[in-house]
Amino acid sequence: xxxxxxxRREAIVEAAARLFQKMGYERASMNELSKxxxxxxxxxxxxxxxxxxxxxxxxxxxxxxxxTEAAEELTAYDDKTETLEDKLMRFGKRMLKVLVxxxxxxxxxxxxxGEAGHSDIGTLFYExxxxxxxxxxxxxxxxxxxxxxxxxxxxxxxxxxxxxxLTAETEVRIYQRQSQPVSLARIHEMTRCAVNLFLYGAAPPxxxxxxxxx
Numbered sequence: 001x002x003x004x005x006x007x008r009r010e011a012i013v014e015a016a017a018r019l020f021q022k023m024g025y026e027r028a029s030m031n032e033l034s035k036x037x038x039x040x041x042x043x044x045x046x047x048x049x050x051x052x053x054x055x056x057x058x059x060x061x062x063x064x065x066x067x068t069e070a071a072e073e074l075t076a077y078d079d080k081t082e083t084l085e086d087k088l089m090r091f092g093k094r095m096l097k098v099l100v101x102x103x104x105x106x107x108x109x110x111x112x113x114g115e116a117g118h119s120d121i122g123t124l125f126y127e128x129x130x131x132x133x134x135x136x137x138x139x140x141x142x143x144x145x146x147x148x149x150x151x152x153x154x155x156x157x158x159x160x161x162x163x164x165x166l167t168a169e170t171e172v173r174i175y176q177r178q179s180q181p182v183s184l185a186r187i188h189e190m191t192r193c194a195v196n197l198f199l200y201g202a203a204p205p206x207x208x209x210x211x212x213x214x
Contacts, residue, residue, distance in 0.1 A: 004046060004047060008047070009047050010061075011037070012033075012037065012044065012047055012048070012054070013054070013057050013058055013061050015033060015036055015037055016028075016033055016054050016055070016057075016058050017058045017061070017062055017104065017108075019032065019033050019036065020055065020058060020108075020111060021107045021108075021111060024111060024114070024115055025055060025111060025115050025119055025121045026115060026118070026119050028051070029051070030044055030045070030048075030050075030051055030054070033054075052120070052124060055121070055124055056124055056127070056128045058108070059108060059112075059124065059125055059128040059129065060128050060129060062102075062104045062105055062107075062108050063104075063105040063108040063109060063125070063129070064125075064128050064129025064130065064133075065129070066094060066095065066097075066098040066102075066105075067095055067098075067129050067130065067133045068129050068132060068133055069094075070090075070091045070094040070095050070133070071091070071132065071133035071134075071136040071137060072136065073090065073091070073094075074087055074091055074136050074137060074139075074140045084140070084144045084149050084150070084199075085195060085199060087140065088162065088195045088198070088199075089191055089192065089195055091137070092166050092190075092191035092194055092195060093187055093188060093191045095166065096166065096167075096170065096182075096187045096190060096191060097184075097187055099167065099170050099173075100170050100173060100179070100181075100182040100187065101181050101182060106173065106174065106179070108125075109174050110174055112125045113174060134156065134159050134160065134163070135156075137159040137162065137163070138155040138156045138158070138159040139155070141155040141158045141159055141162075142155035150199075161198070162194070162198045165193075165194040165197055165198050166190075166191065166194040168194070169190050169193075170190070
């Protein structure tokens, strides 16, 4: 009996990522992957019981692990000196660094968008990372509402709204053939814009009352 190893598992995931990107989720098969790896299907299935499980591993490795880790940091420790704004800024910058500069992640996103309408790829993608991350972000925002740091509302919807603001300037990159790298300074600026709009809205600052009305 062959011993399963982490190195072999990672090699399978890497080869699967290339196969999915080249052939798409629907056309790719475990049989084709085993041929490319030069091993048997039995060995492949000893690591991953289905194409769906393998694709989930690819998504996590190349597209959502950063999101999961960033979300876990939101509630990993209780730093009394760190504000809600600080936490949202750290989360946003870490997320955007991958979204705008990781070509492997971008390839996965494009594949999901392209095939979501005629397969379960969208659900697999959502369940592999975004769902848990949105739940953790929701929990953070719910706590802020309890402390009256945010207006009361549905924390899940608020989490979705924040993510929409955060990715508003990056969504177009999915549809571009080639995208230029984004500097860390620009990532900070995009995150700051999203956080400010989420926390303070788009209305202009209140103007001071005229002197004769004071």
